[in-house]
Amino acid sequence: MSDVITDPLLSISHLNAGYGRSQVLFDLSLAIPATGAVAILGRNGAGKTTLLKTLAGEITPMSGTIKLAGADVTGAAAEQRARAGIGHVPQEHAIFAKMTVRENLLLGGGGSPEKAAIDEMLDFFPKLGARLGQTAATLSGGERKMLAISRALLGRPKVLMLDEPTEGVWIGVIEEIADRLSELARRMSVILVEQHVELALRVAKTAYVMDRGAIALHGPADQVRDDPALLRYLAP
Numbered sequence: 001m002s003d004v005i006t007d008p009l010l011s012i013s014h015l016n017a018g019y020g021r022s023q024v025l026f027d028l029s030l031a032i033p034a035t036g037a038v039a040i041l042g043r044n045g046a047g048k049t050t051l052l053k054t055l056a057g058e059i060t061p062m063s064g065t066i067k068l069a070g071a072d073v074t075g076a077a078a079e080q081r082a083r084a085g086i087g088h089v090p091q092e093h094a095i096f097a098k099m100t101v102r103e104n105l106l107l108g109g110g111g112s113p114e115k116a117a118i119d120e121m122l123d124f125f126p127k128l129g130a131r132l133g134q135t136a137a138t139l140s141g142g143e144r145k146m147l148a149i150s151r152a153l154l155g156r157p158k159v160l161m162l163d164e165p166t167e168g169v170w171i172g173v174i175e176e177i178a179d180r181l182s183e184l185a186r187r188m189s190v191i192l193v194e195q196h197v198e199l200a201l202r203v204a205k206t207a208y209v210m211d212r213g214a215i216a217l218h219g220p221a222d223q224v225r226d227d228p229a230l231l232r233y234l235a236p
């Protein structure tokens with residue numbers, strides 16, 4: 001299963017990382033292209049969130065390198081990486097629950113986005129427009145995810161990393177989010193961590209399957225979908 005990506009936007013090489021002395025990620029190498037979505041799959045505890053946190057700069061790797069558009073960002077602080085184009089929609093605490101939707105947007109993407117940029121987000125996720133004065137805590141699961149994605153997009157990232165964007169979202173709204181992600185993937189780089197395997201492999205062109213902190217399977221989404229080993233790696 002080879003899919004050679006020439007000149008990846010994000011190139012991760014032999015990454016080892018964890019929490020304190022407890023190692024969670026083992027020798028991960030991934031190539032993320034400048035457009036299109038890449039799915040990261042794996043059962044609970046496989047290390048998906050830890051990988052995104054390490055790429056975002058919240059966790060300092062033990063070893064390995066992370067390059068963004070050729071520049072080594074392995075040791076760069078989280079804010080520096082965000083400015084360089086790494087957008088992160090974390091699995092938890094992606095929005096300020098006590099603030100209104102409007103305030104959340106005004107603090108999006110590092111702060112003070114232009115009105116036109118916010119309007120663009122409200123066109124992208126029309127459901128948010130009717131909720132501007134509401135506190136984020138009162139939003140539905142789907143609306144929270146839309147707000148979190150909007151906040152990250154306001155930073156105009158080159159790569160948008162999403163950690164479980166359909167978790168806690170009503171089934172009727174999941175497709176809407178999937179459509180928006182497919183739309184984004186046509187013009188930018190998207191890294192999609194998802195429990196909804198079928199959805200992830202539909203949105204993504206390529207996929208990496210993690211097992212106990214290592215890459216167990218990797219290739220074009222269609223091939224990964226049909227690989228008999230996939231279910232084994234995803235089984236609890």
Ligand SMILES: Nc1ncnc2c1ncn2[C@@H]1O[C@H](COP(=O)(O)OP(=O)(O)OP(=O)(O)O)[C@@H](O)[C@H]1O
Pocket residue numbers: 019022024042043044045046047048049050051091
């Ligand atoms: N703050 C932490 N300190 C110590 N260990 C942690 C911490 N956060 C996560 N871990 C451990 O790291 C491993 C990977 O966790 P991680 O959250 O990255 O998995 P995941 O693939 O995102 O799982 P899920 O699908 O449940 O979100 C787990 O064994 C977890 O217990």
Ligand SMILES: [Mg+2]
Pocket residue numbers: 048049050091163
């Ligand atoms: Mg996780």
